[in-house]
Amino acid sequence: MLPTTSGEHPAVTSVAGTRARSSRYPWIVFALTFGLMLSDFMSRQVLSAVFPFLKTEWTLTDSQLASLSSVVALMVGLLALPLSLLADRWGRVKSLTLMAVLWSVATLLCALATSYEQLLGARFLVGVGEAAYTSVGIAVVLSVFAPRLHDTLSGALFAGGSFGSVIGVAFGGAIAVHLSWRWSFAAMAIFGLILVALYRALVTERKLAIRATTDDVAAGTVAKPEGYRAPLSSLFTNPAVLCAYIGGGLHLFTAGVLLSWLPSFFNRYYGFAPAKAGLTASIFVLLVGSGMVICGIITDRVSRTDTSHKWTAAIAFCVTSLVFLTVGFRVGTGNTQMVLIGIGAFFSGGASGASGAMVANLTHSSVRASAMGALAVAYNLLGMALGPFVVGVLADRLGLLGALQLSPLVYLGAIAALVAGKRLYPAGVRKFDALMTGQASPKVLRPTS
Known part of the structure; x- marks a missing residue:
């Protein structure tokens, strides 16, 4: 290959054009990942808004209500690491898509539950779906951005959990008052399914890999051989x-x-x-x-x-x-x-x-x-x-x-x-x-x- 007139590595020269064409893509990845983070915590925290309705309709005790909430956190704590390991091997985009589908469908099952036991089972599945989303989602976002933005992006994604909690409680409570507690769960599920469809259409493993390689070459950092783990x-x-x-x-x-x-x-x-x-x-x-x-x-x-x-x-x-x-x-x-x-x-x-x-x-x-x-x-x-x-x-x-x-x-x-x-x-x-x-x-x- 002939050397470039500027004296730059040929890969760096070709990368410059790619970076110019793909500068918007990382922000698309961030926006969709942040949106799913909102959905994650909206689906998790909407339960708090409907506690009074469940307590009255099913005559639940406070310990039963607490178990419906704690089972999600328990699954996240137990499964976050093993599911993250699996995502690193199976593919992060496929894993995120499956997670979002699972917690959204499980939230829809919450709307259809007719007993405490059914609702507990559905909340268990919500926790399984959400277990590794934060870790894998942050890994995806950081892979397409320069390190100088990593603190900001990590903080923003973690903050999405707080914002999602507020939205889930506020909108969930309003929907429960005007429609029913079942529609509170259903609304969160529909929102999640719409977002995951957009995510699956716009984010792919191939595009992420190209962007990550582009940044590595442009920065002149050491790269591992292909397939290295x-x-x-x-x-x-x-x-x-x-x-x-x-x-x-x-x-x-x-x-x-x-x-x-x-x-x-x-x-x-x-x-x-x-x-x-x-x-x-x-x-x-x-x-x-x-x-x-x-x-x-x-x-x-x-x-x-x-x-x-x-x-x-x-x-x-x-x-x-x-x-x-x-x-x-x-x-x-x-x-x-x-x-x-x-x-x-x-x-x-x-x-x-x-x-x-x-x-x-x-x-x-x-x-x-x-x-x-x-x-x-x-x-x-x-x-x-x-x-x-x-x-x-x-x-x-x-x-x-x-x-x-x-x-x-x-x-x-x-x-x-x-x-x-x-x-x-x-x-x-x-x-x-x-x-x-x-x-x-x-x-x-x-x-x-």
């Missing part, structure tokens, strides 16, 4: 990655508490009616989601010249939320308390984007979905599922306010893990580079400058 042990043998898992999971402990217990807090301590308490809590849920996005953007900006600043940003967000929530839950009820809790809620999930990007930076792309699956397990088992449960147990002994006052202290564990991760990060990068260069392709060379 990093060992699964690399997900857990890098100490810095382990710190990202643990710190990321523990930092969501309090965010999970806020999402689950703020409605009860406003009902019990502010005397708000259930409807007003739920509406007020939804504002704080939006703050949690907005904080994930904005903190992700901040992290991307401060870490452009030094990726270790991602750890520093994550630590700063945890410290901020710890301080404001600790003070907020200890002052008297009123506007001051709401402002303090609101600021704490905004930063409560702020490290999500950073932890996702740190895991992505330290794991090979061939097992990226599996890495995000491991992170999702940490998010659920250490954070989103564990937090509400522990606070519920403590509330029976100390009262809800006493339990909420203690919950921010878990940030101390998250901060310790993130500080350790920052110290181990340089060695972690060297270990990852050794993995990447071990079987590097001679066709694509790392820049010398």
Whole structure:
């Protein structure tokens, strides 16, 4: 092949035109993946909006209602990693499509259920369908974007869960009042099926692979031979990655508490009616989601010249939320308390984007979905599922306010893990580079400058 007049590698020259033609495609992938994230949590959280209707119609106990919700989180925690491993091998687009179809059909089965047992079975299937969506979806999105945007995109996708929860509860409740609780489930199912049809039509494994290869060549990064797959042990043998898992999971402990217990807090301590308490809590849920996005953007900006600043940003967000929530839950009820809790809620999930990007930076792309699956397990088992449960147990002994006052202290564990991760990060990068260069392709060379 003749050399180019500019002196560039021929692959880089051909890539430039491809990049110009495909600059919109990553954002299409992001928009559809974000839409399905909304559908995921809309289908999961719509149940909360119809609790009163189910309790009245089927005479269910509170423990039965709780089991309908917890079974989804349980399946996510148990299946996120194995299903992510399967997606890395079977194909991420096919896996995402199947997941979305399963949770949407299962949500439709919820609308058709005629007993508690049938509804529990349908919710079980919702959890199976949703188990690995977050991890695989993030892996797909990160594969078509440059690393400089990974914090922002990870934070935005995680925030989609908060936004989807608000939409599911708000619209689900309105539909239940005007039509019936069955139509609340049906509406979420229809929305999901429409989105998955669009996703299947516009996103393919081939287009993702082309885009990923284009970015690798244009950036001049080391590429592995075609068909190379990093060992699964690399997900857990890098100490810095382990710190990202643990710190990321523990930092969501309090965010999970806020999402689950703020409605009860406003009902019990502010005397708000259930409807007003739920509406007020939804504002704080939006703050949690907005904080994930904005903190992700901040992290991307401060870490452009030094990726270790991602750890520093994550630590700063945890410290901020710890301080404001600790003070907020200890002052008297009123506007001051709401402002303090609101600021704490905004930063409560702020490290999500950073932890996702740190895991992505330290794991090979061939097992990226599996890495995000491991992170999702940490998010659920250490954070989103564990937090509400522990606070519920403590509330029976100390009262809800006493339990909420203690919950921010878990940030101390998250901060310790993130500080350790920052110290181990340089060695972690060297270990990852050794993995990447071990079987590097001679066709694509790392820049010398």
